[in-house]
Amino acid sequence: MDFNDTPSEASFRKEVREWLQRNVPTKDELKGLTEIQQCKLWQRRKSDAGWACIRWPEKYGGRNASAIEQVIWQQEESKYDLPLGIFDIGIGMAAPTLMHWGTDQQRQKHLPQLASGEHIWCQLFSEPIAGSDLAGIRSRAIQEGDVWVVNGQKIWTSGAHYSDFGIIVVRTDPTVPKHEGLTYFFVDMKSLGIDVKPIKQISGSSNFNEVFFQNVKIPDANRLGAVGQGWKVSITTLMNERAALGTGDGGVAFKNVFELASQLMIEDRPAIDDSQVRSALANWYCQESGLRYTGYRALTALSRGETPGPEHSISKLVGASKIQDMASFALDLLEMAGSLSTSEQARYFDTFLNSPGFRVAGGTDEIMLNILAERVLGLPQEVRIDKGIPFNEVPTSS
Amino acid sequence: MNFEFSKEQDLLREQARAFLTQHCPTTVVRKILEGNDPFDRDLWRKIAELGWQATVIPEEYGGLGLTYYELAVIAEELGRALAPTPFSSSVYLASELLLRDGSPGQRERWLPKLANGETIGTLAFVEDLGRSTPRNIQTIARNGKISGRKIAVTDGDVADFVIVLVMSDKGNGTSLYCVESKEFSYEIVDSIDPTRSHATLEFNRAYGELIGTDGYGWETMNAVFDRAAILIAWEQVGGTESTLAQATEYAKSRYAFGRPIGSFQAIKYKLANMYVKHTLARSNCYYGTWTLAGGHADLPLAAATCRVSAIQAYYYATKENIQTHGGMGFTWEFDCQLYYRRAKLLALNLGSEHWWQDRLITAHEQRNKVA
Ligand SMILES: Cc1cc2nc3c(=O)[nH]c(=O)nc-3n(C[C@H](O)[C@H](O)[C@H](O)COP(=O)(O)OP(=O)(O)OC[C@H]3O[C@@H](n4cnc5c(N)ncnc54)[C@H](O)[C@@H]3O)c2cc1C
Numbered sequence: 001m002d003f004n005d006t007p008s009e010a011s012f013r014k015e016v017r018e019w020l021q022r023n024v025p026t027k028d029e030l031k032g033l034t035e036i037q038q039c040k041l042w043q044r045r046k047s048d049a050g051w052a053c054i055r056w057p058e059k060y061g062g063r064n065a066s067a068i069e070q071v072i073w074q075q076e077e078s079k080y081d082l083p084l085g086i087f088d089i090g091i092g093m094a095a096p097t098l099m100h101w102g103t104d105q106q107r108q109k110h111l112p113q114l115a116s117g118e119h120i121w122c123q124l125f126s127e128p129i130a131g132s133d134l135a136g137i138r139s140r141a142i143q144e145g146d147v148w149v150v151n152g153q154k155i156w157t158s159g160a161h162y163s164d165f166g167i168i169v170v171r172t173d174p175t176v177p178k179h180e181g182l183t184y185f186f187v188d189m190k191s192l193g194i195d196v197k198p199i200k201q202i203s204g205s206s207n208f209n210e211v212f213f214q215n216v217k218i219p220d221a222n223r224l225g226a227v228g229q230g231w232k233v234s235i236t237t238l239m240n241e242r243a244a245l246g247t248g249d250g251g252v253a254f255k256n257v258f259e260l261a262s263q264l265m266i267e268d269r270p271a272i273d274d275s276q277v278r279s280a281l282a283n284w285y286c287q288e289s290g291l292r293y294t295g296y297r298a299l300t301a302l303s304r305g306e307t308p309g310p311e312h313s314i315s316k317l318v319g320a321s322k323i324q325d326m327a328s329f330a331l332d333l334l335e336m337a338g339s340l341s342t343s344e345q346a347r348y349f350d351t352f353l354n355s356p357g358f359r360v361a362g363g364t365d366e367i368m369l370n371i372l373a374e375r376v377l378g379l380p381q382e383v384r385i386d387k388g389i390p391f392n393e394v395p396t397s398s
Numbered sequence: 399m400n401f402e403f404s405k406e407q408d409l410l411r412e413q414a415r416a417f418l419t420q421h422c423p424t425t426v427v428r429k430i431l432e433g434n435d436p437f438d439r440d441l442w443r444k445i446a447e448l449g450w451q452a453t454v455i456p457e458e459y460g461g462l463g464l465t466y467y468e469l470a471v472i473a474e475e476l477g478r479a480l481a482p483t484p485f486s487s488s489v490y491l492a493s494e495l496l497l498r499d500g501s502p503g504q505r506e507r508w509l510p511k512l513a514n515g516e517t518i519g520t521l522a523f524v525e526d527l528g529r530s531t532p533r534n535i536q537t538i539a540r541n542g543k544i545s546g547r548k549i550a551v552t553d554g555d556v557a558d559f560v561i562v563l564v565m566s567d568k569g570n571g572t573s574l575y576c577v578e579s580k581e582f583s584y585e586i587v588d589s590i591d592p593t594r595s596h597a598t599l600e601f602n603r604a605y606g607e608l609i610g611t612d613g614y615g616w617e618t619m620n621a622v623f624d625r626a627a628i629l630i631a632w633e634q635v636g637g638t639e640s641t642l643a644q645a646t647e648y649a650k651s652r653y654a655f656g657r658p659i660g661s662f663q664a665i666k667y668k669l670a671n672m673y674v675k676h677t678l679a680r681s682n683c684y685y686g687t688w689t690l691a692g693g694h695a696d697l698p699l700a701a702a703t704c705r706v707s708a709i710q711a712y713y714y715a716t717k718e719n720i721q722t723h724g725g726m727g728f729t730w731e732f733d734c735q736l737y738y739r740r741a742k743l744l745a746l747n748l749g750s751e752h753w754w755q756d757r758l759i760t761a762h763e764q765r766n767k768v769a
Binding site: 174283291294368372379 | 658
């Protein structure tokens with residue numbers, strides 16, 4: 001065990017640092033650009049220099065880096081406040097699924113454009129009828145020669161309004177039990193018949209959408225995995241989603257609340273001297289550090305097999321509530337002023353409103369607990385009314 | 399960077415676990431709980447033959463000169479097995495204190511015998527209800543003679559010597575003195591976990607030998623607490639995992655309403671939450687052990703992190719394990735109580751969770767000052 005760099009890791013870190021120092025975009029460079037343009041600029045710059053998606057094989061735009069090198073890269077890159085968000089789904093979820101299930105041709109065609117930031121991808125999984133019960137989706141695809149014709153509706157699709165491609169699960173056979181009748185594709189978002197309508201969120205902004213499909217043609221060449229194998233392919237995506245979602249701090253980390261508590265006063269003393277404040281902060285520190293090292297420990301496993309296991313549900317489960325609770329606690333420290341969106345501490349205000357979504361997106365807290373209990377601890381499954389029944393005979397709410 | 403124990407360390411873990419499964423099943427733990435022996439002497443002798451007490455003691459003092467990674471592995475297994483021995487007192491506290499702060503003479507005198515298990519040492523600092531501080535110590539050293547009373551001394555009845563926190567007569571503050579058992583009287587007291595013995599010690603002009611520098615007793619003791627906190631956290635993590643295994647096993651086999659209780663979400667979530675808390679505590683222990691093994695400056699922060707998360711994980715697991723077992727969990731008969739008792743004892747014996755939360759933030763403040 002050694003949490004320090006080996007000499008070769010240290011020299012890699014040095015190389016990363018030097019490159020970042022020279023290449024991180026300046027405020028001036030980013031001025032006047034939309035968030036998407038900013039993200040694309042940075043991704044492009046990394047990709048041109050061989051620093052995008054460094055774990056990927058070179059032929060797909062990576063540099064064959066090790067899992068540890070990937071961590072070093074992330075540690076160094078995260079020291080800067082960089083525009084990154086929009087590639088999470090494409091690079092973090094769609095790409096690993098392509099890597100695992102795609103044909104050579106599919107990979108060669110799409111992975112380099114993901115790495116360079118040329119294409120943004122979204123995830124068309126959830127539907128009005130089914131979110132947690134993802135295998136209960138109803139969007140229907142019927143094969144007509146070389147294409148599949150899709151009708152139905154997706155919902156909560158983050159970034160659909162600016163995405164070039166989407167990964168999508170649809171029902172190709174409603175007469176078999178629900179997990180067996182699904183097939184997985186990727187779809188060009190500019191296809192005829194796709195209609196994207198933004199949905200306004202709690203925070204007032206609109207990052208996710210409803211996406212309607214009317215006779216949308218998806219070439220069979222865009223299929224990942226066999227017909228009827230869509231559930232299995234989705235699992236690859238979801239496992240990577242949970243591993244990816246857990247790593248961010250969603251705008252509020254221990255260090256932010258610690259600093260805030262050091263600056264603000266309670267009565268005549270710094271808030272940080274209050275024993276309740278200290279206890280609460282200590283607990284979050286324990287969680288944050290526990291998650292960090294749990295992630296590190298998982299590295300070895302990740303560098304052996306490609307798909308992160310169900311134990312990764314921890315990072316999202318713990319991380320999401322932690323962020324929500326820290327934001328709420330920070331607003332309490334601000335007292336009445338915490339209720340104002342104009343406060344210079346708007347970070348906590350924003351996170352308070354955004355964090356409920358972290359506990360739902362990518363599998364709810366409850367689903368994460370189910371996964372840990374059933375897949376990791378091996379506890380028996382819930383009684384399932386729909387088990388083994390043809391999908392079109394399963395009772396539903398509408 | 400490498401975040402795994404080595405192959406050799408994993409092998410040691412397997413051996414330790416196999417050994418304790420054979421020689422320390424919970425029936426052995428119960429013998430101490432229900433009988434009059436203060437600890438399992440037979441087990442103590444056997445683990446001494448394996449050299450566990452000698453793990454990090456240098457070879458020049460008859461030790462094995464191994465690293466804290468090996469000691470962490472052993473601590474986890476002892477915790478998992480609820481081993482009824484004075485290991486933590488003698489190894490994590492007394493040996494560590496002498497290793498760090500003993501004079502060459504003191505080390506030569508005690509370490510070889512601590513290493514082979516012939517001698518048991520412990521530490522005595524508590525005097526009253528509530529939190530001990532460097533200001534409320536009443537025991538005094540006057541010209542090398544100790545007078546006062548210490549309570550809740552783990553293994554105080556079986557220790558051959560005890561390191562006592564006293565107020566120095568020179569007005570310097572607190573100091574640590576090593577006092578041999580023939581110099582004090584003791585009275586055995588019941589503790590929340592009778593598988594570990596406790597005593598009240600009376601010192602009446604007892605002869606003692608100063609350890610370290612006069613006036614630095616509190617600091618020295620706390621530096622050793624940081625180290626011990628990481629090792630005890632491993633015992634807690636081992637105990638938590640064992641508790642989770644017991645709960646999982648029961649939840650799969652006990653039926654109610656025509657199905658295993660483990661298929662009810664309310665039970666599932668308890669167990670999943672145990673798993674989560676256990677995993678976070680364990681991961682913190684990895685980092686903590688690295689700071690301990692390498693003498694890293696982050697040790698105090700890492701130690702408090704290990705301790706707080708391990709206390710919380712073990713408490714949660716043991717109380718919800720009883721709940722998972724229903725009425726059965728509340729019986730003397732079932733082993734749930736053994737873990738519940740041990741969890742609380744370990745949560746108290748180096749100072750409470752609340753105190754360590756405070757230490758964590760203090761350590762963080764100090765790290766920021768340095769940076
Ligand atoms: C900010 C945000 C972004 C999102 N982005 C995307 C995206 O890009 N692409 C996409 O496809 N989807 C996206 N989603 C959708 C998300 O995956 C779903 O909202 C989520 O899986 C929950 O599904 P649902 O909303 O249908 O809730 P439901 O499944 O109806 O759940 C409602 C409640 O019931 C509970 N519940 C359901 N089943 C169980 C069970 N078996 N055991 C215990 N409790 C249960 C849930 O935990 C929840 O509390 C996003 C959601 C949010 C909030």
